[in-house]
Amino acid sequence: MSKTRVGVYICHCGVNIKSTVDVTKLTEFASKLPHVSVAKDYIYLCSDPGQELIKNDINEFNLNRIVVAACSPRMHEPTFRKALRSAGINPYCLEIANIREHCSWVHEDIEKATKKAESILAATVAKASLLEPLEEKEVDVIPTALVLGGGIAGIQAALDIADTGFKVYLVEKDPSIGGHMMQLDKTFPTLDCSACILTPKMSDVGNHPNIELLTYSEITNVGGYVGNFKVTIKKKPRYIIEDKCNGCGNCISYCPIEMPDPFNLNLSKTKCLYIPFPQAVPACFVIDPDYCRYTLNRECKQCEPVCKELGAIDLKQKEQFIEVDVGTIIVATGFDTFDPTLKPELGYGLYPNVITGLEFERLSSASGPTTGDVMINGKKPKNVVFIHCVGSRDKTVGNEYCSRVCCMYTAKQAHLIKDKIPDAKVTVFYIDVRAFGKGFEEFYDRVKQEGIIYRRGNVAEVYKRGEKLVVKAEDTLLGQLVEVETDLVVLAVGMVPRADSNTVNNLLKLSQSSDKFLLEAHPKLRPVDTASDGIFLAGCCQGPKDIPDTVAQASAAASKACIPLSQGKVRTEAQVAQVNDLLCRGCGFCVEVCPYDAIELKPTVIAGETVDVASVNEVLCKGCGACVAACLSGAIQQKSFTDEQLLSMIASLGESYE
Amino acid sequence: MSEEAERLAYILRDPLFPCIQCGKCTGSCPISVISPHFNIRKLLYEILNSEGEDIAQKKEMLWDCSTCTTCVVRCPKEVDPADLIISMRSVLVEDGQVPPKIRDVLKSISIRGNPWNIGQEKRSEWAEGLEIKSIADAEILYYVGCTVAFDPRLQKIAKALAKTLAKAGINFGTLGNDEVCCGNEIRRMGDIWSFDALKEMNIEMFKQFPIKQIITSSPHCYNTFKNEYTELGIEVKHYTQIIPDLIKKKKLSFSKKFEKTVTYHDPCFLGRQNQIFDEPRDILKSIPSLNFVEMDRTRERALCCEGGGGRMWIEAYETMERTATIRVKEALDCGAEILATACPFCLLTLEDAVKSGELEDKIQILDIVEIVSQVID
């Protein structure tokens, strides 16, 4: 190996660094450090001339390690790596000393800041002189995607990928795709019929040659890595053979069991042999095993003979497991609505005429239990109160965020009431009205013009007075307590992560942000990526959003998911773990701590004997280094973060440079 | 800003910054219903926008609050308006600007160790004729509490509880005349200094005995021991928490019937502030022949009786309806003959409401333990 020759470059960052750190002194200091061949300072190293300076020096001084003392490596590490690459040395022979965010910006005393910068720089040089060139590997990509969730986000993402020309598996846990959007009546602010705009897309999915639809299915295992995921899918038994059922519905009347209709949020009844809703895709019936007398007790079986010709009913169906190989995955698992029983003062669950916004959608929908007449106890409500922010912006239930849709859906629902019951008195209690989207403010204006009363105040309590409900709040604009008597209270419940989201998150090893929604890779710049390469987010699983935002994000996720598929190859992490076979004792500690199952014990011949030795799958390894700290014999090391390199920094930082 | 103003801003204003003025606090406030000039949200807003020393110049209305903490538990931004009230009261106490009745209480505390201005020698008056052990000879401390010990009506609670505990074979004792005030109300009146002194005194006293557990009859004492005596290190229970267990373990059985329709009023310091909702109901439901009914507003939604936060000592707005009166009406509405509670302050305020409404023949106020003691043996 050739001699280590380090070049040190110190950035002024205009005055950002220079005003607090004496860069001249620092350069002088750097030039005396071991292995340093040249040390220079420059006003903006990230600029083109700055990078040129480094590139020229690499050639002139035959440098093989570069230290840049500048801003955080989280800013410009890629920039300088590129510069190294174009100058012909390995991009991983770069180390950045953060003397801006960690030094000049946080200290005032020039002398102390300079001394600290010296210390940081010396440690960085110590590590840099031990750096090794690294390589990123390339692996082939299976040109297929998997979309989890068949709501509007999943539907849109699946269609976009399929239209691009790649095969898509669309996995939906319910018997039909459609999701929450299918349950909505009208959509704000345009008042289109939700089902009318959604069903064409659903049938597109059903008919698309590139989409393989797996409804009533859940994923049970995910292995592999970007380009080569292996996903196991459980198809729950629907007791109806999908290929044979033509959706005629002759069987329904023979089914003797009634159960609450999940599509109508249990506001009505359905048979336990049912189709979720008439436009369901696939147009195939399903039997709920929790209600069916045959699946429960092996009796009844009245439906089976009815379908003799098609033979579509199979009460002995078992669950099935399918394994698919895919290159990328889109998570579009959606949301739950907030459970308002957690706000006992609002009386939900206690008073039948306190309902949630989603329940209101079903009541208002022509396909709902009342065929679109808003009725409470068989009567049209004359006084209706809407309450904003139920379960949102509320630390008492752990939801600090704004759910973004409730203001507008409440406005829409208030409008629908006025539309259906023109003489109704409608009061909306709000804290702030957020009408930020395209056409939102206009819609809000329109609704107010319809005579709907908006009162500012967070409702304190709902209680009974005779037959009526009383909504008590302070009208904060009046500074007075008000009590509004009402026939119907609609709670604008917010969105929360799905109750079962942990299962999927754990399978896919996805992290959550503090609001418990899925965490994107970067809140601004990588909003649909996750920390796991090849897995993308769409829709409300990432955070509350309305339909247009969901569709936009779904298309974004689809196009992101198509990038590796169309490139055909992906690059892997270079700073991965590696094993020294001779030191490995085969204990598997590394295997046990690896969050990505990237390490396995493999029989290996060492000095003529076959022994188990850890082996790293460099494609799976994400370079966290947990294995290194777990290894007792120091056999496993993380490239660019080896014990030797980190210890050299520790030793250097301990030293005083008086 | 002057140093003093800065200090006041730090204590009073800064914790309020997260407030979004949604009005949940005022809407939830039982006092706002009866006292229109008491608007806690508005007070917060004024303080948020005030500068300097005038922060403290906040008024006689401060003494209206019963520290029920409905506003605290419901605030979506985790602001603590009750704490603001207490802090402001403490500023007034420090300045000596307190109503005469409050001043008398604070004086009584410092001289007599109880807020009722009664000699300590009367503290164990209730126990006369009963064989109550000293805590030196027992392992569980029954902390009676000042109001229960001195008020002739409430002494029945102490007697009933002592009888019940003895019946269940619990090895309990009291501090006798050495018991001093727990300080819960004192702290809420703003005298945080006396509270600290009482706390120190009590912990010191408890440490002299190998106490395994403290049982209180008042939710107020319970609350302060449990949540504010952070260095105590002894398990504290309100009596309603132990009785269900005694029933379950068959240490307590009911030989008599109680053929009445009973409803239950949740004391703020038991329910809202310490989430003890089920245990008192469990006790009532296990009493033979007792017909238990619920009022419309129960549990988290229960209405405060106005007995806390020093309000036992201050009469306010004689013209207004008391919340206790509203509460008694609600109990009558659900058909109850007995309105049970588990707090001495609630008992007094509700009984006052019954008397002033001349409803004695329609409804009776009882502490749960009084009912229990009637059906054992």
Added chain:
Amino acid sequence: MDSYILQKEKLNNFLDSLKEYEIWAPVQKDATTLFEVIRDFQNISLDLNHQPIISKSAVFPQTEPLFTFDNDAAIKETSPKEEKDTIVFGIRPCDARSFKLLDPVFEGDFPDPYYLTRRNKTALIGIACNEPFPNCFCTSIDGNPFSKEGLDLLFTSLNDSFYIEVITDKGKTIIDKASSHLTQAKAEDTKEKEQLAKASEGKIKRQINLDGIKEKLAAIFEHAIWDKFSSKCIGCGICTYSCPTCYCFDMQDESSARKGRRVRTWDSCMFAEYTLHASGHNPRPTRTERLRNRIYHKFKFNIDNFGVPSCVGCGRCIALCPVNVDLIEILSTIKEAE
């Protein structure tokens, strides 16, 4: 030369008058008695029932900085000449003899200034072994519990006094400095001492005849006994570190970014790393080769090179070995091996 008597209660006065010396002596620490520099004479332990260990570090320290250097490539030698005159007090006769075996190693073709300077400045005051230890076999290897070889003074513990024999001029110098605390030994003292010496010799139970051991070893390089004895060896360094005649050392540079030093530290042939080559090859790959080498070094190579075995029969390697690897047993087996 002369003999003196020092009353035991005057030992501290005796040592007090030797203040200009750095004094090493045995100090009892829990169950172990180790040699170290004495700051308080109260700490000295001359308990004859405790075998003190590791006297060699007074002259051949476990860690010896040779020189320092810094980033400007300036090397600064640590001069051994700065050492003070030193006395090792309470050393056992076998340990004193061991220096005679170490000297030729460090004198050799390349005299070692660190060892030799310290050696010249060190006087050895021995204490005779009235009570030999169970594994003592000095008498089988040209030694004796009252041996004067290598010593400058020899103390013998009588009832209330020490009988002091002056052996060298160095010893005489020391005696002269402390003469006020001494009296001339009388004939009966000498007689008492001689009786003790004789009795002590008789108490030595373990013996072995080492005649022809070198030749025997040469014949059994490949023999099953090496596997047999090494199979229980755990490869620690107790035997070599506690051996007064073992001198193997390692040299390493210890440095940080800015400065460093070269140090010499003890090493042990029982460690796998001892012969590990940079290539990864190890010519003594297992405990068998290592244990064999230890025996060969002591009882063949050292005789080849210096005419005597590298062993003084102190038995410490036997006493301290945690798994009962017993040198006497090994030597006896070798003698009888076919």
Added chain:
Amino acid sequence: MNIQKLKDEAKRAIGRKEVTHLIGYQKGSYGFRISPIFIETKEELDRLTFSPLCSLSLVNYLTIEGKPAQVQSEEEKKSKAKKVAIFVRGCDSRALNQIIAEKGLSRESLYIIGIPCKGVIDLKKIEAQFPNVVDPAEVVEENGKYIITINDQTHEVPKEELIADTCKVCQYPTPLTYNKLLGDKLEGNPANYDDIQKLEEKTPEEKWSFWQNQLDRCIRCYACKNSCPLCYCDGCILDKLTPQWVRRSVDTNENLMFHVTRAFHLAGRCVSCGECERVCPVGIPLMKLNRKMEKDVKELFDFEAGKDPEVKPLLNTFNIEDPDDFVL
């Protein structure tokens, strides 16, 4: 302990086809000493012994240089694989469990003869009380006393005086894993960390002064490391030059790093056999370090090493509810 029964059992073990050799105890070369013995043929069986003097752990010999071959396939597991027979006490069995949990040995490669152990004698104590014993001595335990026979003379010493400190607080005297158990199961002592707690309660200065005094006499002979049944890495990081965690220089500070590293690497792995303390030639109370870790591991994570070979090693797992109060 009935020695004949022990020999019979050993004979049966050696007689098994798959057993290549047996590791046991024999009388040492002099005095109270005990030596390990590796038996391949029936002729050597007579030298086997077991007594309260058998303080050394034999487990170490399974891993010291080349381990018994790992049993890989299911077929091999069906007892056709070669096995090593070994005598183990309670602590040794925990060591085996722990090593098996770490995949250092496979249970199938072992034929374990368990000996319920009433505690062993601290050699340093007995040799101090009976110095200069060269002729072979015998010790048996009877009614809480050790009957010591030297040259046909018997001495009785209360067990308390001679028993090793580690054994005084032994929680698992009966082996937890074995193919054959010799004798009845014994009741263990309750966990007792009074000595550790006492040291914990001292001020930082007192603690360091205690440890400084101990550590400065370490000569780094590595007997502690080499005798430890759980120290079986093929290359110890403490021996390595790049990176060099510990310098070869022997001084208090380097010794500190050495022993802290060892204690930490044994956290959740040490089985309290006391080998390290037993073999230390300068008497450093090393179990005070290991037992501190043992105590913490038990109190903080409810974990004990070597109880179950199926349980994942402590530091490879976590509990979301692990203590968090020390984190800022």
Added chain:
Amino acid sequence: MSEFEPNIVAFLCNWCSYAGADLTGTTRTHYPPTVKVIRVMCTGRVNPLFVLQALRQGADGVLISGCHPGECHYLKGNFLARRRFLLMKNLLEYIGINPSRIRMSWVSASEGKKFADVITEVTEDIKKLGPLKSFKREIL
């Protein structure tokens, strides 16, 4: 002599605490110049032996900081680190190193202010204790 300025070595995970420390800089929040950062990808990488190694090589205190529980970029690195670190901290405390010198914190990418607070607190604590003399290597 000037006032004692502790020398604190901090191991920060790349995704949370390092980013949080960056944010402290971006928002120009000041803290004492005592802490020098070693960036690792995850606190799970931090070998607890680094702590003593740093202390005996000249550091007066060591800080390990990572993502809040449940927010680890690598899912569980911080949980593993917490366990390992707690044991090491207890062990060093037992040897006689004041626990105030060995600290751990959770600082997320958005907690720039918290990072400054942590550094200030740790610095103040160590200032009170003074330099860590007894545990330093003889020749650095």
